Amino acid sequence: MSITVESIACWLVDIPTVRPHRLSMATMGCQTLALVRMTCAEGVVGWGEATTIGGLSYGAESPEAIKSAVETYLSPLLCGKTFSGPAALAHVMNASVKGNTFAKSALETAFLDAQGKALGVPVSALLGGALCERLPVLWTLASGDTEKDIEEGRRLLAEGRHDAFKLKIGARDLATDIRHALAIKSALGDEVSIRVDVNQAWDLTTAVKGMRQLQDGGIDLVEQPIPLWDRQGLITLSQRFEVPILADEAVGTSHDGYALANGGFTGAYALKIAKAGGPAQALKLAHVAQAAGVALYGGTMLEGTVGTLASLHAWSTVPMRWGTEMFGPLLLKDDVVVRPLDFSRGQVTLPSGPGLGIDIDTDKLRHYARP
Numbered sequence: 001m002s003i004t005v006e007s008i009a010c011w012l013v014d015i016p017t018v019r020p021h022r023l024s025m026a027t028m029g030c031q032t033l034a035l036v037r038m039t040c041a042e043g044v045v046g047w048g049e050a051t052t053i054g055g056l057s058y059g060a061e062s063p064e065a066i067k068s069a070v071e072t073y074l075s076p077l078l079c080g081k082t083f084s085g086p087a088a089l090a091h092v093m094n095a096s097v098k099g100n101t102f103a104k105s106a107l108e109t110a111f112l113d114a115q116g117k118a119l120g121v122p123v124s125a126l127l128g129g130a131l132c133e134r135l136p137v138l139w140t141l142a143s144g145d146t147e148k149d150i151e152e153g154r155r156l157l158a159e160g161r162h163d164a165f166k167l168k169i170g171a172r173d174l175a176t177d178i179r180h181a182l183a184i185k186s187a188l189g190d191e192v193s194i195r196v197d198v199n200q201a202w203d204l205t206t207a208v209k210g211m212r213q214l215q216d217g218g219i220d221l222v223e224q225p226i227p228l229w230d231r232q233g234l235i236t237l238s239q240r241f242e243v244p245i246l247a248d249e250a251v252g253t254s255h256d257g258y259a260l261a262n263g264g265f266t267g268a269y270a271l272k273i274a275k276a277g278g279p280a281q282a283l284k285l286a287h288v289a290q291a292a293g294v295a296l297y298g299g300t301m302l303e304g305t306v307g308t309l310a311s312l313h314a315w316s317t318v319p320m321r322w323g324t325e326m327f328g329p330l331l332l333k334d335d336v337v338v339r340p341l342d343f344s345r346g347q348v349t350l351p352s353g354p355g356l357g358i359d360i361d362t363d364k365l366r367h368y369a370r371p
């Protein structure tokens with residue numbers, strides 16, 4: 001069913017985090033959601049969201065730049081036009097706007113939400129159909145303090161909320177980081193999967209040393225140890241160690257995924273809707289990975305519920321060998337949706353209602369939005 005876009009609005013919504021979230025390149029005390037409302041013909045309204053991490057410290061688009069790209073450049077291309085689906089929408093956006101995948105992701109999400117509502121089907125049905133109703137979700141221990149992380153991990157295991165954890169390392173020297181990761185691994189036990197994300201902080205020499213120690217210490221997965229531009233280094237590491245590499249910053253679009261796999265990369269790709277330009281675009285990378293025998297992982301840009309759901313609808317359509325990290329809403333003190341998602345027993349439930357399957361709480365949106 002074709003959808004005619006009538007108007008688009010965008011807000012920047014600042015929500016505090018439940019505790020400081022420390023990554024190698026930034027410490028977050030607040031997350032900014034760039035929320036998009038797409039009003040379509042027949043009164044159908046779709047919602048989308050884009051987030052980044054630590055201003056400009058993760059990617060090339062800041063929240064302010066996302067809002068500006070949506071309002072100044074992308075909305076005028078879409079308003080008044082009719083689209084048969086996300087492919088047509090992406091075609092129009094990509095013909096006139098280079099990059100800006102975060103902004104495009106929010107708009108593709110809003111369009112899919114609107115189209116799903118108009119057809120009475122969940123977004124997953126527009127993306128190939130869900131393989132499952134519940135998806136695994138890990139939690140990131142990133143308080144910056146080993147003892148606090150152990151305490152948090154033990155509490156979440158006891159509550160049964162998560163059974164796998166990712167650690168953020170790379171901000172400190174290698175020996176301190178390895179001690180930190182291995183102390184958490186030994187405290188939480190053998191059955192608990194522990195992965196680390198270095199967020200590009202090491203050079204290749206440090207990575208070789210670090211990977212050996214992480215592998216010997218029983219760490220399950222090492223995410224983006226070296227800079228995103230060092231594609232050959234990532235391929236070399238993936239072939240040299242048994243502990244698999246998860247490519248994150250190095251792999252945004254299907255083109256990146258093709259180039260890495262073609263160069264001999266083995267391991268996994270972290271899919272993120274923001275890196276690719278939306279849920280449908282992220283699945284193009286997933287399909288390249290499947291063709292190349294590279295495993296999949298559902299990645300987050302620490303989105304709120306809207307962006308998390310957009311991702312989950314897409315991730316539900318492909319087998320996720322390494323599960324997902326779609327815990328973003330749990331890191332935020334509040335959100336702008338009427339009902340929170342159901343996280344329990346290391347999983348999250350995909351809503352079955354039309355579109356994304358959630359309602360926006362407009363009072364909360366007004367409360368948290370920047371003036």
Ligand code: MUC
Binds near residue numbers: 199301302
């Ligand atoms: C990243 O680089 O993967 C995902 C989980 C988390 O804690 O940070 C993000 C970013």
Ligand code: MG
Binds near residue numbers: 199224248249270
């Ligand atoms: Mg990462």
